Structures are given as C-alpha cells and as structure tokens.
Amino acid sequence: MRLADRVSLLRPSPTIALDQKAKELQRQGRPVISFGVGEPDFDTPQWIKDAAIEAMRQGKTKYTPVAGIPELREAISRRFLREQGVEYPAPGVVVTVGAKQALYEIFQVLLDPGDEVIVPAPYWVTYPDQITLAGGVPVIVPIGIERGFAFGIKDFEAAVTPKTRALVLNSPQNPSGVVLPPEEVAAIGEFAATHDIAIVSDEVYGKLVYDGLRHRSPASAGEAARASTVVVDAVSKSYAMTGWRIGYMLTSDLRLSQAVQDLQSQLTSNANSIAQYAALAALDGPDDDIIRMRDRFAARRDLMVEGLRRLPGFETDVPHGAFYCFPRVRELLDNPPRGLAWRDSDELAAYLLDEASVAVVPGTGFGMPDYIRFSYATSEDRIREALDRIAKALKA
Ligand SMILES: Cc1ncc(COP(=O)(O)O)c(C=O)c1O
Known part of the structure; x- marks a missing residue:
C-alpha cells in the first residue's frame, strides 16, 4: 500500500520508544530501573478515582x-x-x-x-x-x-x-x-x-x-x-x-x-x-495530595542532584520544577574512563542500559545531544540503587 508523503515527517517519540524498550527488558526478567518515563509513579488519589466511579454509577x-x-x-x-x-x-x-x-x-x-x-x-x-x-x-x-x-x-x-x-x-x-x-x-x-x-x-x-x-x-x-x-x-x-x-x-x-x-x-x-x-x-478538590507529591519530588530532586554531581564528567544544575535532571555529559564523552568510549549520548545511554540496567533518555530528542535526561519520578530506593549502578558502570 502506498503511504502519504506526510508519513515521512513522522518520528516516534524517543521517550516513549525508550520506555517500551525498558519495559520489554523488564518482561524478559532484567532488573531495569527506568529514569526514562515522564510520569509520576504515585497512584491517582482515591477521592479522584471515587469521582470517576460515581460518574459511571450515574450513567455519565x-x-x-x-x-x-x-x-x-x-x-x-x-x-x-x-x-x-x-x-x-x-x-x-x-x-x-x-x-x-x-x-x-x-x-x-x-x-x-x-x-x-x-x-x-x-x-x-x-x-x-x-x-x-x-x-x-x-x-x-x-x-x-x-x-x-x-x-x-x-x-x-x-x-x-x-x-x-x-x-x-x-x-x-x-x-x-x-x-x-x-x-x-x-x-x-x-x-x-x-x-x-x-x-x-x-x-x-x-x-x-x-x-x-x-x-x-x-x-x-x-x-x-x-x-x-x-x-x-x-x-x-x-x-x-x-x-x-x-x-x-x-x-x-x-x-x-x-x-x-x-x-x-x-x-x-x-x-x-x-x-x-x-x-x-x-x-x-483540596490541594493536599498535590502538595504531598510535590514535596516528595523535591526530596528526590535533592537525592538525584547529589548523586549525579558525584559522577565523573556529569555537569548537573539544580532544577527548580518538573521532575527531571538534565546533566551535560560532554566532559564524560570527551574523557571516558579507561577502556570505554562513546561517540555521543545515544551510545552512552545504550551502554547504561546494557551495563547497569538503567534507562535514561539521551539529549538528542530534546535538541541537546551533549546531555542526558533523568526522570526522578521513581522511589528514593530505586534512585539510590540506580545511581550506584551507574557509578560502577562508569568505574567511578
Ligand atoms: C512539557 C510537556 N507538555 C505536555 C506533555 C503531555 O502531557 P499529557 O500527558 O497531558 O498529554 C508532556 C508529557 O510528557 C510534557 O512533558
């Protein structure tokens, strides 16, 4: 079947592609920790779910x-x-x-x-x-x-x-x-x-x-x-x-x-x-749950920034909003630990997935190839574990 020229403009979302790959590896039994996905790991507050259930009951x-x-x-x-x-x-x-x-x-x-x-x-x-x-x-x-x-x-x-x-x-x-x-x-x-x-x-x-x-x-x-x-x-x-x-x-x-x-x-x-x-x-509704989740994200942000700043060749700013860190890794790419080499952040991200079972998103999709995105919408324990694994994989 012949497809429209417009199709050549379509590129699948790189963050969704990475998330699917991480999930596939998890299905195969790999203990992948994903910093890839841009969604809170918290459950929707129960009172919001109740409103949906009530709407269904009422035939809406x-x-x-x-x-x-x-x-x-x-x-x-x-x-x-x-x-x-x-x-x-x-x-x-x-x-x-x-x-x-x-x-x-x-x-x-x-x-x-x-x-x-x-x-x-x-x-x-x-x-x-x-x-x-x-x-x-x-x-x-x-x-x-x-x-x-x-x-x-x-x-x-x-x-x-x-x-x-x-x-x-x-x-x-x-x-x-x-x-x-x-x-x-x-x-x-x-x-x-x-x-x-x-x-x-x-x-x-x-x-x-x-x-x-x-x-x-x-x-x-x-x-x-x-x-x-x-x-x-x-x-x-x-x-x-x-x-x-x-x-x-x-x-x-x-x-x-x-x-x-x-x-x-x-x-x-x-x-x-x-x-x-x-x-x-x-x-x-009340804002208590938003505030609770926001405060948890802030604590995780601190953990992330502290951990990333200990990694060699990572330049990390303190983000004041959302739930991402976006360190520059140019220095790491230019001066990799002995025996390792990556051409760009795509290769580095692939290495971290293979070697440390940690999924991160290379900066290419965000228009900044020298960077890597970490989503810290995941538990504190997982953040610690993943940062440890990355440090080991980078021989830090
Ligand atoms: C900046 C930004 N805008 C919009 C969206 C899409 O939001 P939604 O899930 O409501 O479509 C995202 C999701 O990652 C986002 O990061």
Missing part, C-alpha cells in the same frame, strides 16, 4: 460536548483565575485528550505553511514534530547549562522574523526543570504582544515547583499578554493522572477556541466522559 458514560462538560470548563477557568489572577472565561476553554492533543490542535489551527515557531532548546520532544506536521517551521534556539537553561526575551528577539507566528514557552521546563523568573515571563508576555506573536504556554508542570518559587503564566503580564497567550495544561502530571488523558487549553480568542473545537470534532470528539468528571473533582 455518553458523548459530552466536544469542548468538554460545562462544569469542567468552568472549573478550569476558575482555577486559573485563582492561581494566576487572570480570567479566561469558560467559552475559551477546551478540554482535550491530554495536553498533547491541545498542543497538536493549536499548531494545526495557528500555522500556515512556512510559518515559524520559536522553540527554546532543550525542548519537550513533541513540539518540533507537531509544528512540522502542521506545515510550520520550528526555529530552535539552544540555551544550555552555562546559562542555567534560562531562556528569555533576548533569545526570542534574536530569532524573530516576519514569518514568526508563535513561540513556545514551557516553564517549568521538560527536560531541564528550569523555572523562569516571574519578571522574565512577564517580559516575554509583553514582547509577544508587541510583535503580534502567539505564546503557546505549556504549563503542565506549573504545580510542581520547588524551593518556595512560584510558577507564573505569561498571561498574567497584562491585557495584551493575556490576549496573545494560549495556555495549555493538564491534570496528568500534577494529580498523577497520566493515563486518564485529560488536558485543556485556555484562550481569550473565541475564534481560536472554536477552530480547535471544530478540528477536535473531526478527531476524537470529546475527551473521555468519566475522566472529565474525575478531572472536575481534582481541580475543585
């Missing part, structure tokens, strides 16, 4: 409006107002199948062929591919550990052209864990508004911020910034609900929200009805 198992049940859209709008002091009324809210679908749909309805989208690197693996699939051109701006991964207005100014249609802002960032200072976020908001560029603000890690810092959305930088920003979020990471597949977007532009709904009506229709009721309970 039918199609919902494409944009989601009105109560959930209201709850999303309310929650954003409470957290960021910004109002995006419910008509601008669309509930999607995870944040991933919201991002896909936004790029599809924003971009014409050749439109440019500025994407700071390291970036979450999916942005460039989704932009390309929409006919757009990702303009990658690398910002490394020497700048603490803190991208800012100057980077966007340098990359902007008459074709720039949007920029991607992801703070806290996957994979670096950087949390931009509120003043920088506000400056980016103002910059985008002045240049008539849309900000696609991916805030899925907004509730996972440590060390007393706070996540700030660019939407909060005044009326013009609110109008230029489309916020993407999900219950996936903060409520340990990755499998429920509930994400959402908020915008003040009702044409954008309608276009996304029209597209979604031809894709999935609504997101899962039962999961929408669970998300409603989550967003309206």
Whole structure:
C-alpha cells in the first residue's frame, strides 16, 4: 500500500520508544530501573478515582460536548483565575485528550505553511514534530547549562522574523526543570504582544515547583499578554493522572477556541466522559495530595542532584520544577574512563542500559545531544540503587 508523503515527517517519540524498550527488558526478567518515563509513579488519589466511579454509577458514560462538560470548563477557568489572577472565561476553554492533543490542535489551527515557531532548546520532544506536521517551521534556539537553561526575551528577539507566528514557552521546563523568573515571563508576555506573536504556554508542570518559587503564566503580564497567550495544561502530571488523558487549553480568542473545537470534532470528539468528571473533582478538590507529591519530588530532586554531581564528567544544575535532571555529559564523552568510549549520548545511554540496567533518555530528542535526561519520578530506593549502578558502570 502506498503511504502519504506526510508519513515521512513522522518520528516516534524517543521517550516513549525508550520506555517500551525498558519495559520489554523488564518482561524478559532484567532488573531495569527506568529514569526514562515522564510520569509520576504515585497512584491517582482515591477521592479522584471515587469521582470517576460515581460518574459511571450515574450513567455519565455518553458523548459530552466536544469542548468538554460545562462544569469542567468552568472549573478550569476558575482555577486559573485563582492561581494566576487572570480570567479566561469558560467559552475559551477546551478540554482535550491530554495536553498533547491541545498542543497538536493549536499548531494545526495557528500555522500556515512556512510559518515559524520559536522553540527554546532543550525542548519537550513533541513540539518540533507537531509544528512540522502542521506545515510550520520550528526555529530552535539552544540555551544550555552555562546559562542555567534560562531562556528569555533576548533569545526570542534574536530569532524573530516576519514569518514568526508563535513561540513556545514551557516553564517549568521538560527536560531541564528550569523555572523562569516571574519578571522574565512577564517580559516575554509583553514582547509577544508587541510583535503580534502567539505564546503557546505549556504549563503542565506549573504545580510542581520547588524551593518556595512560584510558577507564573505569561498571561498574567497584562491585557495584551493575556490576549496573545494560549495556555495549555493538564491534570496528568500534577494529580498523577497520566493515563486518564485529560488536558485543556485556555484562550481569550473565541475564534481560536472554536477552530480547535471544530478540528477536535473531526478527531476524537470529546475527551473521555468519566475522566472529565474525575478531572472536575481534582481541580475543585483540596490541594493536599498535590502538595504531598510535590514535596516528595523535591526530596528526590535533592537525592538525584547529589548523586549525579558525584559522577565523573556529569555537569548537573539544580532544577527548580518538573521532575527531571538534565546533566551535560560532554566532559564524560570527551574523557571516558579507561577502556570505554562513546561517540555521543545515544551510545552512552545504550551502554547504561546494557551495563547497569538503567534507562535514561539521551539529549538528542530534546535538541541537546551533549546531555542526558533523568526522570526522578521513581522511589528514593530505586534512585539510590540506580545511581550506584551507574557509578560502577562508569568505574567511578
Ligand atoms: C512539557 C510537556 N507538555 C505536555 C506533555 C503531555 O502531557 P499529557 O500527558 O497531558 O498529554 C508532556 C508529557 O510528557 C510534557 O512533558
């Protein structure tokens, strides 16, 4: 069968591919510890599951409006107002199948062929591919550990052209864990508004911020910034609900929200009805569980950073958000322990999987080949054990 040319643009997500390989090895009996996957190891809180069970009992198992049940859209709008002091009324809210679908749909309805989208690197693996699939051109701006991964207005100014249609802002960032200072976020908001560029603000890690810092959305930088920003979020990471597949977007532009709904009506229709009721309970419920999980992540972050800093050739920054460490390993690649050699971080990651049974994700997929990503969404005991194994494999 002949496949469409578009297929040549498709690349499977490298993080999902790695996770599948790690799981396959585990099935074969290998004691693989995975730092690969970007999902909390905690269970979804019971009271959220109970809301889903209750929804099923009440027969809420039918199609919902494409944009989601009105109560959930209201709850999303309310929650954003409470957290960021910004109002995006419910008509601008669309509930999607995870944040991933919201991002896909936004790029599809924003971009014409050749439109440019500025994407700071390291970036979450999916942005460039989704932009390309929409006919757009990702303009990658690398910002490394020497700048603490803190991208800012100057980077966007340098990359902007008459074709720039949007920029991607992801703070806290996957994979670096950087949390931009509120003043920088506000400056980016103002910059985008002045240049008539849309900000696609991916805030899925907004509730996972440590060390007393706070996540700030660019939407909060005044009326013009609110109008230029489309916020993407999900219950996936903060409520340990990755499998429920509930994400959402908020915008003040009702044409954008309608276009996304029209597209979604031809894709999935609504997101899962039962999961929408669970998300409603989550967003309206108490924050105790989010805080408990966040504090556990912070403790694991400390353990990770301490362990990685003991490894030879690893340069590790302290991430203040999300649940990833993204050390640079250039020095290790240039000066490997005697008898070992790797051409790049892909080979190093393959070695760690073979030799230490530890799965990590090479930086290539995040646009930074000299780095490796560790997800510390795994227990403290496993983190200790895996770091020990890596140290041995590196003869440290
Ligand atoms: C930065 C970022 N955005 C979006 C997503 C996708 O979230 P969801 O599972 O809600 O589709 C992820 C998942 O890894 C992510 O890291």
